Amino acid sequence: MHSFDFSFVKIGVFDVLDVLLVAFIVYQLYNLIRGTIAANIFIGLITIYLLYMVVNALHMQLLTGILGKFVDVGIIAIIIVFQQEVRRFLLLVGKNASLQRNKAWWKYFFGKAEAEKNNYARIKPIIDACKTMKQTRTGALIVFAKYYDEQFYQNSCEVLDAKISKRILETIFQKNSPLHDGAVVISENKIKSASCILPVTEKSDLPAQFGLRHRAGIGVTEANDATAIIVSEETGEISYAKQGRIKMDISFAELEKLLNKDF
Numbered sequence: 001m002h003s004f005d006f007s008f009v010k011i012g013v014f015d016v017l018d019v020l021l022v023a024f025i026v027y028q029l030y031n032l033i034r035g036t037i038a039a040n041i042f043i044g045l046i047t048i049y050l051l052y053m054v055v056n057a058l059h060m061q062l063l064t065g066i067l068g069k070f071v072d073v074g075i076i077a078i079i080i081v082f083q084q085e086v087r088r089f090l091l092l093v094g095k096n097a098s099l100q101r102n103k104a105w106w107k108y109f110f111g112k113a114e115a116e117k118n119n120y121a122r123i124k125p126i127i128d129a130c131k132t133m134k135q136t137r138t139g140a141l142i143v144f145a146k147y148y149d150e151q152f153y154q155n156s157c158e159v160l161d162a163k164i165s166k167r168i169l170e171t172i173f174q175k176n177s178p179l180h181d182g183a184v185v186i187s188e189n190k191i192k193s194a195s196c197i198l199p200v201t202e203k204s205d206l207p208a209q210f211g212l213r214h215r216a217g218i219g220v221t222e223a224n225d226a227t228a229i230i231v232s233e234e235t236g237e238i239s240y241a242k243q244g245r246i247k248m249d250i251s252f253a254e255l256e257k258l259l260n261k262d263f
Contacts, residue, residue, distance in 0.1 A: 045078070122164065122189060123259040127252060129169035130231060130238055139233030140173040141183040141213050143198070144263050146225040148187035157185065157193035164191055173231075183216065183228070186263075199223055201244065209234070217241040227262045229255070 052067035070077070126142065133140050158179060162168055164186065172179045172194050182195040200215035201222055217228035222244040230239040230246075240247045240258050250258070 119260055119263075120256075123256065123263060125164050125166040126169065126186075126229075126259065126263075127256060128166045130229060130255065131252060132166070132170055133173060133231045134236040134238060137233060137236040138170075138173050138175065138231065139180075139213055140169075140229070140231040141198075141217055142169070142229040143183050143185045143196070143217070143220055144227045144229075144259075145185055145187040145192075148185070148192055149224065156195075156197040157182070158195045159193050160191050161193075162191045164189065183220070203244075214239065214241075214246070218244055218246055221245075227258075 048067060048070055052064065052071050055063040055067060130140070132138075168191060169184065171177060172184055174180060179195040182197050184191060185193045185196055198216040198220045200212060201219040203218065206215065206218070213233070214230050217230040217239070218241050220226055221228055221241045228241040230241065231237075232239070237249045238252075238255060240250055240255065242258075242262065247254075247258075
């Protein structure tokens with residue numbers, strides 16, 4: 001029988017720590033771009049690099065030279081293309097978001113009932129406001145941002161930094177309110193801003209009845225780690241957008257489940 005000698009492989013404690021740290025950083029980066037347009041850009045960059053390796057191995061000089069220029073400026077290009085994601089990653093590190101998630105897991109195992117009770121208290125004003133706006137057919141767009149990017153949201157918003165309240169949400173979206181146009185952004189358990197003008201999705205296969213409110217709700221979830229509730233002004237129908245996808249005409253029971261999971 002043949003035997004294999006692996007004595008040349010030496011793995012120390014710091015080697016294992018090194019691999020774990022790299023895996024953690026890659027996982028955090030994946031979380032930042034998952035479900036966003038940045039993920040498609042990243043796949044495009046990987047495809048270009050793999051194509052470069054193939055044409056280089058086949059000695060295709062012209063394509064190798066062209067693609068080589070992209071590869072040579074790879075790091076700079078990544079920093080430029082992924083500006084927002086790099087900023088969000090640094091924000092995540094600065095705010096020690098991973099520690100907050102560890103606390104959440106601790107609560108899940110040792111205080112699940114209390115955590116669910118507290119979470120329902122947070123989302124109840126939002127659900128109650130949606131019920132009223134559905135009945136009155138008041139158009140609304142509520143965005144839940146996992147990370148509040150001040151540069152992205154505050155450029156076109158009125159900053160509120162207010163407690164989440166059914167009456168405040170209803171007042172903002174009232175047709176005579178000066179803040180009713182645009183979106184409300186909720187983050188860190190507060191209404192951070194209102195009347196936000198958001199980028200609309202570039203998808204061309206959406207239903208014809210989708211107006212700017214629905215397109216903005218989808219667009220913000222493509223560009224950021226966020227979810228959105230859209231209340232239709234024409235029908236009162238409630239939709240829920242996440243990672244560039246939208247669920248139409250959801251019930252309040254479904255809305256509660258989605259908010260419990262994502263907010």
